[in-house]
Amino acid sequence: MIRIGRHEIPKDLFLFLIISALLGVVMAVESTSLANRLYEDLNFTVMQRSFLETPRELPGLLTVLFIGMMNGLGDMRIAAVANILGGVGLLFFGLSPNVYSMVLISIVIYSTGQHLYIPFASSIAMSFAKGEQYGRRIGEVQSVGNFAIIAASGLLFLIYHFFEVSYQAVFVIAAICMVMAGILFLFLEARTVKIVGDKRFVFRKEYKTYYILSIINGARKQITLTFVPWLIIDIFQQPVTTITGLFLATCLINVPFRPWFGGMIDRRGERFALRLEAVVLFVACIGFVYAKHLFPFSVALWIVGGCYIIDKLMESASMARATYVRRIAKDAGEVSKTLSMGLSMDHVISMFIPLLAGFAWYAGGAEGYRYVFFGGMLISVANFFVASRLIDAKLPKK
Known part of the structure; x- marks a missing residue:
């Protein structure tokens, strides 16, 4: 046990929280600086x-295969390998010159490590939960x-605003943090709840709604990750x-919002949370499409900024998909395998979207971006109707 003030927490949980903090630095750098480096440093159109997104998302499609091949290592060691690999890729990206092939290779290496870890982040966090409070623990x-x-994004804002700093230096620091997170996973002991399980792959008809939601999410996330920053x-x-x-x-809003959202999932169920995500995306896309045409530039920029924030907040809905699988799973060992299967399905469509x-943006000229967010509205409608068919696992099935 580790004593922090008057509180004691298990050593493994303490290490996992440090890992989460290190990966938080990585996320801050990627979310604030990757698109700008591509646009400003590397002159990408x-x-x-x-x-770049198609090969970048390919590791996500192959996640279930990679995890199956490394099944014998266990969750913690796979998480260690994933983050060390991702850190190496991030380092190469930070140091890559303006050569498309080198940028592509480094991004794919980083993406492979990142996608390998995604299904384990939620399953490991849920292994520390007490009772059925999975959403709360993830939050x-x-x-x-x-x-x-x-802390990292605030520091980056000050550095970018007041100092001359290269994107290369920023990404090298992020790479070091990711490698350190991977090394710390080697010091975590196996959980009492077996997460890896004996099966390499899990594909069951009971999880079909989750699979469909994962596919829709593959299209939805590209709006937030790729085209809103652009x-x-x-x-x-x-x-x-x-x-x-x-x-x-x-991130400041997320401090109270994520635990609240996780608690809401426990109270109201996954269907409510995922329908809320769909409604928010639809509203945000309306802002992205019409703000520049209906308002003066400065007002439109504030509206788009607000839509960016509410759309990013809905990334918390990933907790609802994870807790849904955890609640309906007959065996805790199937959770991470099912999540990784969903992640692979997610990437089937996210490779092509x-x-x-x-192409729609490019072919449409100056107004081409609007077609992208009209498509986002259609995705949100599909997400709403599929989520409406979901039966909350916490409720008795009729």
């Missing part, structure tokens, strides 16, 4: 940015990472400090 762990993101950088011609400031504001959306 929207089509080049879009083409608490993510809040620690969020504090680190706030809208702000390219169409509104904003510097890195704008993206950093918006991301910092999102950027190509279609990027």
Whole structure:
């Protein structure tokens, strides 16, 4: 046990919280600086940015295969390998010159490590939960990472605003943090709840709603991750400090919001949370499409910034998909395998959406970006109706 003030927490949980903080730094750097480095340092166009996403998302499609191959290592060691690999890729990205092939290779290496770890982040956090409070525990762990993101993004904002600092230096620091997180996983003991299980792959008809939601999420996330930042950088011609400031504001709100959202999932169920996500995305896309046409530039920028924030907040809905699987799983050992299967399905569509959306943006000329967010509205409608069919696992099935 580790004593912090009057409180004692298990050593493994303490180490996992440190890991979450280190990965929070990585997330801050990626979210605030990756798109700007591609646009400012490497002079990427929207089509080049879009083409980069297909190979970048390929590791996500192959996640279930990679995890199955490493099944014997156990969750903690797989998480260690994933983060060390991701850190190496991030280091290469930070040091890559303006050569498309080198940027592509480094991004794919980073993405492989990142996607390998994604299904384990929630399952490991849930292994520390007491009783059935899975959503609350995920929210608490993510809040620690969020504090680190706030500190890192706040520091980045000050550095970018007042000093001359290269993107290369920023990404090298992030790479070191990710490698350190991977090393710390080697010191975590196996949990009493077996997460890895004996099966390499899990595909059951009982999880079909989760699989469909994962596929829809693959399309939905590209709006937030790829095209919203590009809208702000390219169409509104904003510097890195704008993206950093918006991301910092999102993280500050997330401090109370994530635990509240996790608790709401426990109270109201996953269906309510995922329908809320769909409604918020629809509203945000309306802002992205019409703000520049209906309002003066400065007002439109504030509206788009607000839509960016509420859209980013809904990334918390990933907790609802994870807790849904955990609640209906007959065997705790199936959780991370099912989440990784869903992640692979997610990436089937997320590999192609950027190509279609990027072409629509490019072919549409100055107004092409609007077609991307019209598509986002359709995605949100599909998400709403599929989530409406979901039966909350906490409730008795009729």
